[in-house]
Every structure is written in structure tokens, then in C-alpha cells.
Amino acid sequence: MRNRHVYLLAAALAAIGLGLTAYKHYVVGLPFIEKASVSAWEVESEVRVTANSGPLKLSMFAPEDSREFSVLDERVAAPGFGITIAPEGANRRLNLTVREGSGQLVARQRFLVHRNEVRAPDRRQLPPFPQEITLQQTAQTVARTLYAAAHAKSADDVSLVTVLLRDLISPDRSANVRFLLGDDRSPRKVASLAAQILRVNGRFARAVHGIDLAKTGISVETKNWLEVVVGDHWQEFSVATGEPRIPRGYFPWWRGDASFVKIDGGKAERRRIGVTRVEQTVLRQALALGRHQGAFLTNYSLYSLPATQRGVFRVLMTVPIGVFVLVLLRNVIGLRGVGTFMPVLIALSFRNTHLVWGLVLFSTALAAGLLVRLYFEHLKLLLVARLGAIVMFVILFLAAVTVMSDKLSFEPGLSVALFPLVILTMTIERVSVIWDENGPAEAIKLAVFSLVIAAFCYLLMAAQPVQHIFFAFPEMILVLMALTILVGRYTGYRLIELVRFKVLSEPRP
Amino acid sequence: MMMPWRIARQLAHAGVLGMNARNGDYILPLNPRKHYPLVDDKLITKELAHKAGLATPELYAAFRYSGEIRRARALLDRYESFVVKPANGSRGNGILVIKGRVGDSLRLASHRLMSWDDLRFHMQNTLSGIYSLGGQEDSVLVEYCVEFDRVFEKITHLGVPDIRLIAYRGVPVMGMVRLPTSESDGKANLHQGAIGAGIDLASGRTLTAVWRNSVVHQHPDTLAEVSGIAIPFFDRMLEIAAGCNAMTGLGYVGVDLVLDRSKGPLMLELNARPGLNIQIANRAGLAARLEAVGRADIARRPAAERIAFAKRHFAAAEA
Numbered sequence: 001m002r003n004r005h006v007y008l009l010a011a012a013l014a015a016i017g018l019g020l021t022a023y024k025h026y027v028v029g030l031p032f033i034e035k036a037s038v039s040a041w042e043v044e045s046e047v048r049v050t051a052n053s054g055p056l057k058l059s060m061f062a063p064e065d066s067r068e069f070s071v072l073d074e075r076v077a078a079p080g081f082g083i084t085i086a087p088e089g090a091n092r093r094l095n096l097t098v099r100e101g102s103g104q105l106v107a108r109q110r111f112l113v114h115r116n117e118v119r120a121p122d123r124r125q126l127p128p129f130p131q132e133i134t135l136q137q138t139a140q141t142v143a144r145t146l147y148a149a150a151h152a153k154s155a156d157d158v159s160l161v162t163v164l165l166r167d168l169i170s171p172d173r174s175a176n177v178r179f180l181l182g183d184d185r186s187p188r189k190v191a192s193l194a195a196q197i198l199r200v201n202g203r204f205a206r207a208v209h210g211i212d213l214a215k216t217g218i219s220v221e222t223k224n225w226l227e228v229v230v231g232d233h234w235q236e237f238s239v240a241t242g243e244p245r246i247p248r249g250y251f252p253w254w255r256g257d258a259s260f261v262k263i264d265g266g267k268a269e270r271r272r273i274g275v276t277r278v279e280q281t282v283l284r285q286a287l288a289l290g291r292h293q294g295a296f297l298t299n300y301s302l303y304s305l306p307a308t309q310r311g312v313f314r315v316l317m318t319v320p321i322g323v324f325v326l327v328l329l330r331n332v333i334g335l336r337g338v339g340t341f342m343p344v345l346i347a348l349s350f351r352n353t354h355l356v357w358g359l360v361l362f363s364t365a366l367a368a369g370l371l372v373r374l375y376f377e378h379l380k381l382l383l384v385a386r387l388g389a390i391v392m393f394v395i396l397f398l399a400a401v402t403v404m405s406d407k408l409s410f411e412p413g414l415s416v417a418l419f420p421l422v423i424l425t426m427t428i429e430r431v432s433v434i435w436d437e438n439g440p441a442e443a444i445k446l447a448v449f450s451l452v453i454a455a456f457c458y459l460l461m462a463a464q465p466v467q468h469i470f471f472a473f474p475e476m477i478l479v480l481m482a483l484t485i486l487v488g489r490y491t492g493y494r495l496i497e498l499v500r501f502k503v504l505s506e507p508r509p
Numbered sequence: 510m511m512m513p514w515r516i517a518r519q520l521a522h523a524g525v526l527g528m529n530a531r532n533g534d535y536i537l538p539l540n541p542r543k544h545y546p547l548v549d550d551k552l553i554t555k556e557l558a559h560k561a562g563l564a565t566p567e568l569y570a571a572f573r574y575s576g577e578i579r580r581a582r583a584l585l586d587r588y589e590s591f592v593v594k595p596a597n598g599s600r601g602n603g604i605l606v607i608k609g610r611v612g613d614s615l616r617l618a619s620h621r622l623m624s625w626d627d628l629r630f631h632m633q634n635t636l637s638g639i640y641s642l643g644g645q646e647d648s649v650l651v652e653y654c655v656e657f658d659r660v661f662e663k664i665t666h667l668g669v670p671d672i673r674l675i676a677y678r679g680v681p682v683m684g685m686v687r688l689p690t691s692e693s694d695g696k697a698n699l700h701q702g703a704i705g706a707g708i709d710l711a712s713g714r715t716l717t718a719v720w721r722n723s724v725v726h727q728h729p730d731t732l733a734e735v736s737g738i739a740i741p742f743f744d745r746m747l748e749i750a751a752g753c754n755a756m757t758g759l760g761y762v763g764v765d766l767v768l769d770r771s772k773g774p775l776m777l778e779l780n781a782r783p784g785l786n787i788q789i790a791n792r793a794g795l796a797a798r799l800e801a802v803g804r805a806d807i808a809r810r811p812a813a814e815r816i817a818f819a820k821r822h823f824a825a826a827e828a
Binding site for chain 1: 513516517519520521523525527528529530533534602630633634637638639640722723724785788789792793794
């Protein structure tokens with residue numbers, strides 16, 4: 001009776017899990033296997049500001065998805081500032097505010113840019129009419145003359161803009177051009193002016209500011225181009241050649257004539273944009289899903305979370321597989337480590353430190369902790385006090401290791417985060433309790449075995465296909481749950497019992 | 510190399526009980542968690558046994574708070590020998606056997622000497638939970654030191670041999686004698702290196718023994734034959750075991766007894782999760798016996814009938 005209930009429950013869970021998975025795969029089109037890595041760029045913009053005393057308002061532009069690129073994992077680091085993001089015309093404004101700013105302040109913006117596999121639908125909207133025109137009355141007249149000249153020399157809208165741009169950038173400039181452009185012949189100025197000229201003549205146009213992702217470095221320059229409505233869509237024009245196309249790596253950041261930073265209550269010191277190329281495997285599905293916005297399951301999937309939480313859940317969703325491995329080890333194979341699910345937690349903490357370094361760090365800290373324990377034993381300290389002292393020692397030890405690896409600029413040590421530290425001290429506590437209860441041999445055996453299981457769980461949980469399956473199809477956890485429930489009613493022999501009781505399977509002598 | 514599933518089939522055929530089946534089919538349904546404290550805390554077990562009229566080693570003193578430990582010497586100095594135990598201890602950890610005095614010091618069964626200060630420190634540690642399951646607060650009990658019966662003298666090294674009986678729904682189903690060895694450091698726990706000799710429930714005689722998962726015929730220290738020894742008062746032991754299920758409300762329980770030279774069988778402690786090595790000691794499977802008891806449905810019959818059932822059905826095959 002009880003067993004039938006268990007089987008029914010397991011079958012129901014598995015059916016729901018597999019059903020949802022099948023639906024998401026076959027109907028929504030989520031792939032089971034993530035394709036190989038795709039390239040992405042990490043862009044960091046840094047603004048240094050010297051604040052007057054008093055309130056400081058700092059505003060800059062935040063990029064948006066374009067047809068060619070998606071912006072992901074956007075993060076703003078500006079300690080002490082209030083951060084808001086609001087749309088402003090064709091752009092998104094990032095507003096950083098602080099009541100009492102003083103001295104030099106740094107605001108960093110960081111995001112990942114990913115090239116869309118398939119061009120996304122164009123979400124650029126037509127600007128409201130009338131458009132903002134900043135040219136003086138005289139200049140407007142000149143602008144109309146230039147436009148008329150270009151119009152006469154061209155056949156259609158595209159060639160019109162090309163001709164106009166070529167007129168503006170040609171070395172032998174007309175007096176009209178010189179009047180409007182002055183001595184500033186920077187692409188930025190050209191783009192801005194071309195947009196104005198087109199606007200004066202009733203066309204939708206705007207200057208675009210962006211970066212060239214093809215040029216990576218810790219400090220890259222901004223690029224400018226022109227966007228004009230041709231027919232029913234926005235067309236990009238290079239201000240260097242006038243051609244209706246821009247290099248593949250040009251990534252639009254903000255549009256219009258406004259400068260990047262706007263500061264109230266302070267003075268900009270320096271601004272820098274850095275671009276690095278990174279390999280990304282994670283993003284593709286998030287992007288694929290963007291095209292299925294209508295479907296309930298994808299709207300409420302983990303992909304809809306902000307990037308940082310996505311990262312957390314990508315890890316968290318693999319915990320059940322580690323837990324399941326431990327359940328199998330314990331109930332089907334018959335092996336155990338320190339604590340019930342401690343190896344899974346250790347495996348999680350390896351994520352911060354990476355496997356080899358994590359193993360080294362864990363073993364050293366564990367050995368150090370146990371040595372101290374051995375010493376404390378001579379002092380005949382009471383149990384809880386002794387454990388407390390060991391935990392304190394371990395924290396000091398880890399602090400020392402981290403500081404030392406920082407001094408030697410030895411990267412991995414720095415990644416010892418809070419979580420691994422807590423897990424490590426807990427493990428040492430457990431191991432020393434086992435040492436007390438069952439002796440050193442048992443304690444060391446269990447500790448080593450736990451690390452082996454943890455390493456195995458780590459390899460499993462860090463495997464990209466595994467992470468992908470559980471992140472894209474969280475309902476697979478229901479299937480695991482069904483299996484776990486079945487194991488919970490498995491009353492057959494454990495594997496090691498076959499060895500242990502082998503003598504009973506043989507006929508009596 | 511035999512295939513694993515073939516071994517599994519043979520084990521199932523021999524009625525061997527596995528850990529999962531023990532937990533899932535017997536302990537979970539028959540031993541309600543809320544009754545565990547009755548057996549996990551030896552002080553409570555002692556009290557229960559006292560009420561049920563079962564003999565246990567006499568309790569000399571119990572310490573629940575560290576403040577009481579100052580009085581340890583005042584309370585215990587009058588006894589030449591005594592045993593100090595954690596009330597919630599497991600696997601025989603934290604047990605001290607004091608055999609006598611040398612000057613101002615205590616002499617342990619292991620021939621070591623210990624000062625009263627050392628003993629008090631040991632008690633403090635015990636109270637703080639060093640030996641208890643899960644490390645929770647514990648108490649210390651001090652009781653009569655068993656003078657074990659001479660029948661086991663030749664097959665014991667240090668320590669006290671004890672008798673483990675498994676009682677299922679009021680029927681003793683299997684038993685073994687656990688004999689300390691030099692390797693087990695005087696402790697009667699199999700996984701610490703003690704040997705376990707199966708018992709023929711019908712005759713009360715020992716069978717072959719298991720030591721570290723293998724079958725032995727002689728005690729590794731004394732080299733004396735372990736099988737064929739008749740255990741005195743074995744019927745009384747079966748009676749005690751048969752009463753333990755009703756006493757604790759646990760349907761599947763391990764009963765640990767000692768045989769005292771002058772006081773006869775004494776119940777030491779109970780175990781809600783008795784180990785499975787007893788099957789190797791008896792070279793017989795528990796599952797087959799448990800199923801036989803289940804089929805007979807005699808849990809509500811008088812104790813004498815249940816014991817007769819055990820003797821009839823669970824006699825050793827070779828006897």
C-alpha cells in the first residue's frame with residue numbers, strides 16, 4: 001500500500017517533469033545541448049568625478065539591445081550612490097545620486113555584449129515630431145542649401161544621405177560646410193551636424209555614439225555614426241565614408257547630441273571605456289528565449305531573472321544532482337562521507353576557488369585545523385570551546401593564505417569567498433567531532449573520501465551540459481525527486497553489503 | 510569473481526537483512542522516533558527497566574550539570590570499582606571502567622592510572638556532549654562494575670563480554686556474544702575489533718564467531734575455542750529480551766546484556782538501530798526469521814509462548 005503510494009507519487013512527479021521538459025524542447029524550442037561557446041565582449045566604463053561638497057548627481061547612458069547585439073549582465077558599481085535607470089528619448093539614462101559627495105568618486109558600469117546569432121527585430125522607434133533643432137536661424141538656411149545640393153546630386157534617400165555626408169567630410173569643403181562645421185571636423189561633430197541638417201529638412205536623423213568592439217583594450221575611443229529613417233526603418237551611415245553601412249563591430253551606446261556624462265555638483269576627471277573579449281556559453285539560451293516572449297513558461301523561466309540572479313540559480317539548480325549522487329552513494333552503494341550533504345556544499349565552494357586550488361586549500365586548511373586540534377587536546381579544553389578555538393584558527397589561516405596569495409599576486413587565493421570559508425570551518429568541526437568519536441583513522445578516511453566525493457560532485461555540477469539542462473529545464477528536478485523518492489523505498493542490498501555479507505551467501509563449510 | 514547480482518540473489522535466498530531493508534521495513538515502521546530517547550538515554554532505559562522489573566547494574570550516581578561534578582569523589586569514593594558512562598553514548602565510547610585504587614589514583618581496567626581530576630575532566634567533557642550522538646548535552650552515569658561470569662574468562666581479553674539479542678515484536682530472533690579483544694581495547698563493539706559469536710537460541714550455546722567480517726573459531730588473543738560454550742541463564746536472557754519491545758514501544762530492538770558472577774543476567778542498554786553483523790556471527794539471515802515472526806503473528810501471546818516459538822524456529826542449522 002505504502003509502496004503503491006510511493007510509486008504513484010514518483011510516477012506523477014516524473015511525468016510532470018518530463019512533460020514540461022518535452023514541451024519546452026519541442027514546442028518552445030529550447031535545445032537540450034548548449035552549442036559551443038560564442039564570443040562576447042565585456043565592456044567597462046569608468047567615470048572619475050571630483051565632487052564639490054553637497055549633493056552630487058551623476059548621469060550617464062546605459063546601452064540597450066540592438067539588432068546586432070544584446071546587452072547582458074549589466075552591473076553598476078558606485079559605492080554609496082543611489083542608482084536608478086530611466087528611459088530618456090531614444091536612450092536609457094543611468095542616474096547616480098548621492099546626498100553628500102566629497103573627494104574623488106568612481107562610478108563603474110559593466111556589461112556583456114553579445115552578438116546576436118540572428119538579427120533581432122528592430123525596436124528603434126521613430127522620434128516624436130517636431131524634432132529638436134539646435135541650429136541658429138542663419139545656420140538653418142545654410143543647412144537647407146546644403147540639403148538641396150545633395151538632393152539634386154542624388155537619386156534616392158540613401159544616396160542623398162551619402163552625398164550629404166561626403167560633402168561634409170570632403171577635404172575641399174565648401175564655404176557653407178565650413179560655416180556650419182567650423183574647425184571641428186571630428187566624426188562626432190560631423191554626425192551631429194548631418195543629423196541636424198537632415199532634421200531641418202524634415203527627415204528623421206540622429207547621431208549615434210558607440211564603440212568598436214573589434215578594438216579591445218583598457219581604454220578605447222568612442223565611435224560615431226549617423227542613423228536616418230529611410231523608408232520605414234532606421235539606416236546606419238558611416239560618417240567616415242558616407243556609405244550606408246558601418247563596421248560589424250560598431251556597438252551603439254547612446255543617441256543624440258548629449259555628452260556621455262552629465263554632472264551636477266562636481267567635475268568630471270576622467271572617463272575611460274575598456275573592452276575585453278570573453279568566451280561565453282551561457283548566454284545563447286537567454287537570447288533564444290527572448291524571441292518567445294509570449295509563452296508563459298519562458299516568461300516565467302529562470303532566464304527572465306536579472307543576470308546576477310541567473311548566475312546564482314545556474315549554480316543552485318545543479319545542487320539536486322549532487323544531492324542525488326550522495327543519496328545513491330549512501331543508500332545504493334553504501335558509502336558515506338562527513339555529514340549528510342557536506343560534500344555537495346564543499347563542491348559548491350570549489351566553484352569559487354576552482355577544483356585543484358580548492359582541493360589544495362581545503363586539504364591544507366583541514367590538516368592545519370586538525371593539527372591545532374591535536375595540540376588543543378593536550379590542553380584538555382572542553383569540547384565546544386575547543387571547536388570554537390579551532391574555527392577561529394581556521395579563519396585566521398585562510399586570511400593569511402589570502403593575504404599571502406595577494407602579495408605574491410597569486411590569483412586563485414583571492415577567490416576564497418565567504419561561503420567556502422563557512423563550509424570549510426564546518427567541515428573541520430565535523431571532522432574533529434568524528435576524530436573524537438571514532439578516532440583519527442576514521443576521521444581522515446572520511447575526510448579524504450568526502451573530498452573525493454566533493455571533487456566528483458564538482459565536476460558533475462560544473463559541467464556545462466548539466467548546468468544547462470537544469471537551468472533551462474528546472475522541472476528536471478522533479479524527475480530527480482521522483483528517483484530520490486524511489487531510492488527512499490529501495491530496500492535491496494547496498495553494494496558494499498554484497499562484500500560484507502558475502503560469507504553468508506556461501507554454503508556452510 | 511562472482512557477479513554482484515548473483516551474490517545479491519544468494520543473500521536474498523539466505524534471508525540476509527540489508528541496511529536499507531532494516532531501516533525501511535523494520536526500523537521506520539516499527540520504531541517511532543519519539544521513543545528513541547527511551548533507549549538513547551541510558552538513565553531513562555535504566556528507570557524503565559527498573560519499573561518493568563528487569564535487573565540492571567546498580568546506579569551509583571548520575572551527573573547532569575557540571576556543578577555536580579565537584580561532588581564526584583564524595584559520592585564515589587566508597588566504591589572500590591565502578592563504571593562511568595555517558596548516558597547518550599554510542600558504540601561504547603567514553604566509558605571508563607575503574608577497578609580499584611593505587612594510593613590517591615584510580616586504577617582503570619586497562620591498567621592505566623587516573624587521578625580524580627582526570628576523572629572529573631572526563632565527566633565534564635561527557636556533559637558537554639563529546640560522546641553523545643550529534644554532540645548534544647549529555648549526562649554521566651556511574652554504575653556497578655560487572656564482574657563477568659567465569660564462563661567467558663578464556664575467550665575475553667580485558668573488558669566485559671556482553672550478549673546482544675535482537676527482539677522483534679516480543680520474540681527474540683537472534684543473538685550473539687560479543688567478546689572484547691586486545692584490538693578492541695576491551696570494548697565489546699564489533700566494528701572496534703571485538704569478535705562476535707552467534708548463539709543457538711534453542712540450546713544457548715555459542716556458534717562460530719565473526720571477527721572483522723570474517724569467520725573465526727578461536728579468540729585471537731587467547732586462542733581458546735569460542736564455539737560450543739553453554740551460556741548460563743540463557744533462558745532468563747531470552748525473557749528479558751522478549752519483554753523489551755513492550756517496555757519501550759519499539760518493535761525492533763537490540764538488547765545488550767551482561768552476565769554477572771553473582772547477580773546473573775543484567776540488562777545494560779537497548780539499541781533502536783541494532784547492527785547487522787549479528788547475521789555473520791550466526792551465519793544466518795535475519796530477514797527470514799523476522800518474516801517467520803511476522804507470519805506467526807504471536808506478538809500478543811504470552812512471553813513463554815513467544816520464547817518457545819523462538820527456540821523452536823531459530824535453532825542453529827548445524828545444532
